Amino acid sequence: MDGELFPRPPAEIAPGAVHVPGWLDTAAQHRLLAACRAWARPPAGLRTVRMPSGGEMSVRTVCLGWHWFPYGYARTVVDGDGAPVKPFPAWLDDLARDAVRAAHGTGPGPDPYDIALINFYDAGARMGLHRDSDEKSPAPVVSLSLGDTCVFRFGNTRTRTRPWTDVELRSGDLFVFGGPSRLAYHGVPRTFPGTAPPHLGLRGRLNITLRVSGL
Ligand SMILES: O=C(O)CCC(=O)C(=O)O
Ligand SMILES: [Fe+2]
Secondary structure (H helix, E strand, C coil), X not given: CCCCCCCCCCEEEECCEEEECCCCCHHHHHHHHHHHHHHCCCCCXXXXXXXXXXXXXXXXXXEECXXXXXXXXXXXXXXXXXXXXXXXXXXXXXXXXXXXXXXXXXXXXXXXXXXXXXXXXXXXXXXXXXXXXXXCCCXXXXXXXXXXXXXXXXXXXXXXXXXXXXXXXXXXXXXXXXXHHCCCXXXXXXXXXXXXXXXXXXXXEEEEEEECCCC
């Protein structure tokens, strides 16, 4: 939270959905960004996801551990270059567990975190309201943000419509949603291009979600 006039305290946005501003310090953001750059390289690198409707997602995505495609998980990039998905490193499981403890005060269950979805948002990219429902485990989803600030819209479990809460996610912020909010609709209606901290050297926004597959 360096340099902020008003500190942003952690906030429970909905039951089990907690925003922890500035959770990753500068060094941790640099380490995670360097890892994302390596993961984005082919094979099984950053790709554009084509939806069954024929449209393309505006974010570009790379997966670790399990490859997400609409709508399921595979061990190879079945809708891309066909390469085996990159492994999910143990340090990301440690990071996810620390994140859940920071947000909820208690750790997640014993099953290891084994999926990372890394989304890259350029200036025009956004993500419509959806649920993360292709996992079989109820373990909380851990979301980490790097680069440009965005509006993260966190809704309810019943409908894609209001009520929802708009939260500003900035570089280094953590958001964890589990428990009664695990299957809440959420999305990113916009980012704010040019707001990434200059020291990071990232143009755009990266979001990393860590999940337990239960597969
Ligand atoms: O970019 C974000 O903050 C959210 C990403 C997301 O909802 C997802 O990857 O399922
Ligand atoms: Fe999501």
